[in-house]
Amino acid sequence: MTDASLLYYTGRFVRTDLDCDGVSGTPDPASAPEAMLIEHGTIVAIGSRDEVPAPAAATHIDLGEGWVLPGLIEPHGHPSESASLMGNGVIDIRPVTLARADQVWDAIKIALAASPRPPRVVANGWDPLLQPGLTPPTLANLDALAGEVPLVIVHNSLHSAYFNTAAAREAGIDRNTPDPVGASFGRDSSGALTGLALEAAAVAQIVGPTLAAAEADMPRRLTTHLLELRRTRGITTIADLTWNHQLGQLATALAAAGSLPVRLRGYETSSPGATASVPLENGDAWYRQVGIKIWSDGSPWVGNIATSFPYLDTAATRALGFEHGHIGHANYTTEQLIEIGSQYAGEGWQFACHAHGDVAIDSTLDAYEALITKFGLHDHRFRIEHCGLMTPAQFERAARLGVAVSLFVDHITYWGDVIVDDLFGERGLAYADAGAAFAAGHRATFHNDGTVTPCEPLRNMAVAETRTSRTGRHLGGGSAVTRRDSLRAHTSNAAWQLRSEHEIGSLAPGLRADFAVIDVDPRSAAPEALAEARVLATAVDGQLDTASA
Ligand SMILES: [Zn+2]
Incomplete structure (x- = not known):
């Protein structure tokens, strides 16, 4: 007799949470744990076959030649918007x-x-x-x-x-x-x-x-989108940074019916004069609203990020309609950010603030510092999103304030040449400087931002390491990230930023059994191979779903 609540997996597991797993040193295939026992969706034991009990009542599943990572976490997506704006x-x-x-x-x-x-x-x-x-x-x-x-x-x-x-x-x-x-x-x-x-x-x-018009069809659209991310990208948790609390009911209902493909974490869009739509304590491990979103400035590609220096005067910027010496401006003054922030921060809500330009980042850090002081906040985990032109000094100041950072490193893949040649010159060479973030002590994360670039966490890890665009342009003004840090960016660090490290982010006893199986050793594969790795299977709560299913 097998017990459906007991699952015994064998394979090659990579514990990105430990230093002793080869991630930080020379990988030794034999050092990878080779068995994991799961009970009611929670990891009970992981280690060598000698260390992990193999109850006769458990269902035995062999993961074969794949490499098992903690389930990948997209800490800044827009799945509800993507479900509305893609296809259909x-x-x-x-x-x-x-x-x-x-x-x-x-x-x-x-x-x-x-x-x-x-x-x-x-x-x-x-x-x-x-x-x-x-x-x-x-x-x-x-x-x-x-x-x-x-x-x-x-x-x-x-x-x-x-x-x-x-x-x-x-x-x-x-x-x-x-x-x-x-x-x-x-x-x-x-x-x-x-x-x-x-x-x-x-x-x-x-x-x-x-x-x-998309709303009526949202249950089907959202589950289809999330299922694809799970099966083909190894995503097991995604944060929605334009979350509409009304979708909370849908997420809760889908989770209750067992048909929510991945875990969801919502960041409700802030608005002046408003307060959070749900209590701070809400939801469960499948879905909950964890924070509030605000936009300090705009997009580098639109010309409305707030910088201390002008855009270059080039054929590209002239085609965008920029005047010579064009400088973008922030959406809010620091005082407005503090005012909107005060509506939520006093209740203990985490903020995630979009900020690209150095001026917008200073303003956001000033506002965060004021809110931290005003409300005597500890462990607030306020976030800065994207961090395009954030400087090493700003990463250090953010770290001192306990502010977290999530970088859009995939901008380098697609816009790497544009950033340097068309928009920012030398300064662009240090764009999305994830190395500086880790050097400052951040538990930094990476993201793909919904429909903006395809959700590819493994490619993000690679580009954070190589800082090279798809045409081969190297952006050498920023520093490279180690493999250990890049793996953590989409696993344990992302779990921490989403206030979910007690549930997900590592292959460790006591956490939910979320994992992705890929076809290369993520500890030693070259960045290019990691970027192209295939997701063979993904599990949430230990329930395995193969890419071809
Ligand atoms: Zn976004």
């Missing part, structure tokens, strides 16, 4: 899908010409820096193109969108619509809309009808 009528024009400007316009025109006439056309992924030749369209351009069909073109960063008159009408936006706090609609000298939505709150308003 939304045109995918992302630079990872379409490389050229003419392909982008062709895709939009084909969608508009569909028969029967589409209720609306939303294209997601505009990026003139990686799709050279795209120039900012005006409201009149898009009216001429789409006529009465609402048309919205969303920038790949999700920090801006272009729209026509029909789209504005459908979303209930006109010249009298006030700008949301921290965001704006483009207007001409007479106050008329120019067809530009800038920053998250304005973009959310203009794509509102699309999001509303």
Whole structure:
């Protein structure tokens, strides 16, 4: 008789939480634990076959030649937004899908010409820096193109969108619509809309009808998206950094029915004057809201990150419409950040603040320091997200304040050349300096940011080590990350940032049995091999799901 609550796995396990596992030294295949016993989804024992009991009642599962890592954690994703904006009528024009400007316009025109006439056309992924030749369209351009069909073109960063008159009408936006706090609609000298939505709150308003249309289908969309991440990427937990608390009910119901594919951690979008929609103590190991999200500045690719220095004057920045000496500005003053932060921080909520430019990062750290002092906070784990142009001194200050950092290192893969040649010159060579973060003592993490780049934690680890773009450009101004640190960025460090280290993040007794099986030894594989490694199987709570299933 086997006992379904008891699982005995054999294979080659990699404990990224320990120094003695070879991760920090010369890997010895024989040093990897070779057995793991799981009871009711929790790891009971892990070690050599001699050390781990093998109860006759347990189901024995052999993981064969694969290498077993702790389940990979995406600490900054947007799965609900991705479920709404990927497929199902939304045109995918992302630079990872379409490389050229003419392909982008062709895709939009084909969608508009569909028969029967589409209720609306939303294209997601505009990026003139990686799709050279795209120039900012005006409201009149898009009216001429789409006529009465609402048309919205969303920038790949999700920090801006272009729209026509029909789209504005459908979303209930006109010249009298006030700008949301921290965001704006483009207007001409007479106050008329120019067809530009800038920053998250304005973009959310203009794509509102699309999001509303997707909502009814959300259970299917969300589970399909999460299942793919689990099976093909080894993801076992993902944080949603534009979480809408109303989706909490759906997540709870899916978890109760046993059909939530991965664990979810939500960060509710902050807004001026608001308080958290749920109590601080909420949810369980499958789903809970853990924090609050705010955006200190915008996207490097849109031109609205707050820096102390100007963008370069290049053909690329001129095509984006930047004047000579263009400098971006923050969405909020430090005082506004403190005011919004105070609405939540006093209750003990963790903040995750988007900040790329050095000025935005200073302002965010100033605001965090003020909140820490004002509320006497300890172990707040306030986060800074992306950290594009964060300096070593800023990483050190953040570490002293107990502020955590999550870096978008995959920007180097796709935009590495653009960062240096087109936007920031020498300064760009130190972009997303994960090495400086670890040197400052951070438990840093990496992420792919929802639809912005494909969710590829193993590729993130590799690029943090090599700092090399997809064309082979090396960004040598920042420092490389060790394999031990890169593995921890998507496992134990991510668990800690999500306040979940008591549940997940390591292969250790007492934690939930979440793991990913890959086809290379993650301790010794070359970065390029790690980036291309195949996920063979993934387990959440010990329940195994193979990539081909
Ligand atoms: Zn994000």
